[in-house]
Amino acid sequence: MSKDRIFAAARAIHDHEGVAGLTVRKVATRAGVSPMAMYRHFADKGALLNxxxxxxxxxxxxxxRAxxxxxxxxxxxxxxxxxxxxxxSQPHRFDAAxxxxxxxxxxxxxDFVAGRSPVIAMIMIRIDQAKADGRLGDTPAVDIALALASLAQGLVSMQRANRFSSDRQFRMLFRAQLLHCLQSFSSRRKQ
Known part of the structure; x- marks a missing residue:
């Protein structure tokens, strides 16, 4: 029970203050345990971040998966x-991930080539299926997955830093740029 309470406290602090506000002492206080008791469940701040x-x-x-x-x-x-x-819709969980x-x-x-990310593995399977159908070129699946993930995370970072004129503009550009990125790997474009 204490581990769940400690994790809930860490999550609440992260949700309100971000990683900068996440200290072992603050989490222990919010969870109602001593810092030493907390270490029985989480070895250090790194374990909480994990x-x-x-x-x-x-x-x-x-x-x-849905x-x-x-x-x-x-x-x-x-x-x-x-x-x-x-x-x-879930900015704090997104940030944590x-x-x-x-x-x-x-x-x-x-780690991604080794299959340690279930989501990237699912993405790479779909990329390989599209490649087998002749719809994507010969770029390795992990490279396409990295391009999509990097672009998506970069655009979200820009949005968080208020680099778009409006939320509507961000959504439109996000969708257009990710589609353009995916289409840039099309086998039809290389012919």
């Missing part, structure tokens, strides 16, 4: 739309 990241990634994976498009290109477009919705400096964060490209 738990928050895992929670965010689990939420993201659940969203992606996508039902059969066509691989439609599925890839749906996953980019789901990413946008996740970033806007993708922006926390967690010690156990997955590293490109090795």
């Amino acid at each position: 738990a928050l990241m895992d929670d965010g990634l689990a939420a993201w994976e659940k969203i992606v 996508i039902r498009a059969n066509d691989p290109m439609e599925w890839l477009e749906a996953v980019t739309e789901a990413f946008l919705k996740f970033a806007l 993708f922006f926390l400096p967690a010690p156990e964060a997955r590293r490109y490209p090795d």
Whole structure:
């Protein structure tokens, strides 16, 4: 029970103050335990960051697993739309999944090639299906996945820094740029 209470306190602090406000002392106080008691459940701040990241990634994976498009290109477009919705509707969990400096964060490209990211693995499967159908060129699936993820995260970062004139403009540009990126790998464009 204490571990759940500590995690809930860490999540609440992260939601309100971001990673800068997340201290062991503050989490322990909010959870109603001593800092020493907290260390029985989480070795250090890094362990808390890992738990928050895992929670965010689990939420993201659940969203992606719910996508039902059969066509691989439609599925890839749906996953980019789901990413946008996740970033806007659950910003703190999104940040925990993708922006926390967690010690156990997955590293490109090795962790992704090794299949340590269930979502990237699903994306790479759809990319390979589209390639087998002749709809994407010969760029390795991990490179296409990285291009899509980098562009999506970069655009979300720009939106968070108020670099777009409006939320509507951000949504339109996000969708257009991700579609353009995906289409840039099309086998038809290279002929």
